[in-house]
């Protein structure tokens with residue numbers, strides 16, 4: 017390729033997973049979505065997306081890692097056109113129009129590589145995070161910019177969780193997902209254990225079940241969510257967060273709906289609580305369950321306990337096969353780690369050699 021993009025090296029983005037520490041459903045909206053009040057945190061567990069300009073006619077996506085095409089053996093595959101990365105590239109190109117470094121024609125095709133580490137359809141937001149990373153990375157590849165309004169409208173058009181990832185950092189998420197208020201008060205890095213049984217849960221099915229049985233959320237969950245958001249906005253240490261684990265684990269309005277869609281998850285959640293002697297939370301619409309620990313090493317130990325119990329059959333796992341079990345931590349943006357004014361860290365260390373990595377990344 018010749019022209020303004022010829023000399024560029026790959027643009028790399030880390031795409032973190034998320035947890036919902038609380039999830040209050042306020043009610044159904046006229047557009048069919050639900051208004052939420054939810055505290056989201058990004059995790060150091062992440063996918064990695066690498067983008068290069070390509071001479072081809074269309075964007076391409078090559079995927080590796082876990083799980084691709086239903087395989088968990090690290091097989092490789094190419095994403096279908098419905099993959100959120102390809103949709104994000106197309107939507108960003110439309111929004112940029114001729115306003116890129118080599119304009120006024122349309123921005124060129126991109127060859128994307130996605131290394132999946134986040135289980136899919138698991139309540140961890142992996143696909144949405146990949147989409148936010150693709151949006152941001154494509155702008156860098158093309159030497160293009162979008163103002164905040166245009167960027168937000170591309171993000172929310174891709175999915176309700178995408179604006180959270182596009183903003184970066186712990187946040188209160190409201191509306192359908194488009195209102196994101198950063199919460200800068202978390203101090204320290206609690207250990208987080210994730211356990212995802214090998215069963216996919218459809219988010220639309222869970223919201224449909226919620227609408228059928230309840231329609232509006234429990235006021236107590238909304239109060240817990242508001243309280244946690246206010247504390248995380250002003251200042252909360254790791255031990256305070258651990259002390260609130262019981263409240264957070266109960267603060268998900270989707271729990272009764274998930275119990276209808278995936279009944280096996282509830283006995284599994286109880287069995288996990290008996291095994292670990294800790295409150296067990298549900299992320300989003302599941303099926304990922306989470307446990308918060310004062311330190312990473314305790315989360316690592318707990319992961320070992322769960323793997324052993326799953327392997328020796330003392331913990332019955334819903335679905336077919338082994339669960340995804342990972343010890344991770346909450347990822348804080350630089351502004352919260354060292355007080356630097358950089359509030360929107362997106363690039364991994366590969367894209368800016370010599371610069372300090374903007375996110376802590378799992379080894």
Ligand code: C5P
Nearest residue numbers: 048049050175176177192193219220223
């Ligand atoms: O926006 P996204 O594609 O991630 O949403 C998936 C589905 O989840 C929607 O079609 C809708 O059924 C449900 N949803 C909702 N309210 C939200 C977010 C998602 O009802 N705030």
